[in-house]
Amino acid sequence: MALTDMASLLRDHRAVGAFNFVQLELAEAIVLGAEEAGTGAVLQLSQNAVRFHGGLAPAASAALRLAEEASVPIVVHLDHATDEALVDDAIALGVPSIMFDAAHLPESENLERTRAVAHRAHAAGVWVEAELGEIGGKGGAHTPGVRTDVADAVA
Template sequence: MTLATMSTLLADHRAVGAFNFVQLELAQAIVAGAEEAGAGVVLQLSQNAVRFHGALGPAASAALQLAHGARVPVVVHLDHATDETLVDAALAAGVRSVMFDGAHLPDAENLARTRAIADRAHAAGAWVEAELGEVGGKGGAHTPGVRTDIEDAAAFVAATGVDALAVAVGSSHAMTERAASLDEDLISRLAARVPVPLVLHGSSGVPDAGIDGAIRAGMRKINIGTHLNVVFTGAVREALAADPAIVDPRTYVRPARDAVAREVARMLRLIVGGAGEGRA
């Protein structure tokens, strides 16, 4: 498969699963899970993950190579970039889907800087996601009880020209328990008013039924990161507990990678196919 575009992936699926990776093994697991499910997937690299590696190049290059070699369409996406120079570096590296997160900025500055990013990204043939107000867990407007204003969202999209918008509807970043309850009525009203795909961040904390309900209400891109870390780490702990003499990382990383691949496949069946499709 050639490297896919976000527009094509969205056109071919009722919604798309977007999974964050930090290390190579997680990226491999995400692609393997997508191949098992027979569905396209978004392979996401966040600014925090880039910081962990110390540079964009190695992780972005690995993701792009995995995408080019995959048997299903794969989009490589830069997630939650607050550094505009990182967005530009990603575009220069061949990444054609980016999120500029200016939610921490004053509204007028967020709008202006997002508009400028969108102009540069579109000139490079890239797809742009943005955020109005911070998602819970980032310390901003999307703390429990706070929701995206529908008219503010519509005005922001019109003024910036972005291709997708992350909205606050009840989810929160970095949840390790899948207990979040989403406002599906708000999602429906946002989808009817905002003319671009809506993105659900913090989906790791949302149970299967909530994810399916959100998609039915109008969500198009489902971001998942922490949940895969929970699965990966759990499998590593199990392998190490079973044999305390293990010293070769391959011995415990391989089952962890396989466990994540199975979970990605299961979740993609749910996201793409609907309720009942993701059951193990």
């Protein structure tokens, strides 16, 4: 079990909880809860959490260690990273999953940057999630009644 990759976790579980953490105690609680439930989980680090810790290595290294020692499959995931250097740092540290978010860029540039990130990540065996199109922040996609445009999703 222990530290796993996203493809394996999703193949083996019908639903997976993904939880952002800032402090190590919360990451420990997430792993403990997953162990008690007997299911896998995703430990997510956001760019804000990375800034809080003064860099990626402290929190990511701790999360990777927690995942390695867990009795259930745990994925460590860099969530909504807009900084490509941070993505590259995560890949170098052995973070097995990243979410690259270039939705703030024009669509063609978003696709170009996402393609480049995915190429580097995949070469290292890292799972990539990306935000193509605009999810939005407060309000936006979270406003009641807002739905994904089917034509955009197909494209």
